[in-house]
Amino acid sequence: MEIKIVTTDKQLEDAFNIRKIVFVEEQKVPVEEEIDQFENEADHLVLYDGEKPVGAARFRIVDEYGKLERICILKDYRNKGAGSLIMEYLEKLASQKGLNKLKLNAQTKAIPFYERFGYKTVSKLFMDAGIPHVTMTKII
Secondary structure (H helix, E strand, O other): OEEEEEOOOOHHHHHHHHHHHHHHHOOOOOOOHHHOHHHHHOOEEEEEEEEEEEEEEEEEEEOOOOEEEEEEEOHOOOOOOOHHHHHHHHHHHHHHHHOOOEEEEEHHHHHHHHOOOOOOOOOEEEEEEEEEEEEEEOOO
């Protein structure tokens, strides 16, 4: 599997398609909430298995933090290391940009996954798109 930073319209379409499958179709997030006003200021990445896009994420700089967002993997690729590849790549990207503080808003069911990478919960539970979340941070 290979991760690519989005540099073409086709790659961006691949990222959006993965996000729509996972968040809009599976989790019933309204598409107008999933595709938002921050798309143009974010770095997007896509995880490919050969030519097939199987995962996606985006990265922004917010208040001196690298913010990891929209991390998603197609159902058939979950629990097989794909999410770990994306997390490792995002952390390297943050480091390359000179950032040592990271944050993300985690769905509560994903908290154990992020804790394995050293993220700590720093907020109370909140709802985002009808799904319970917490904010998590990490210093790298």
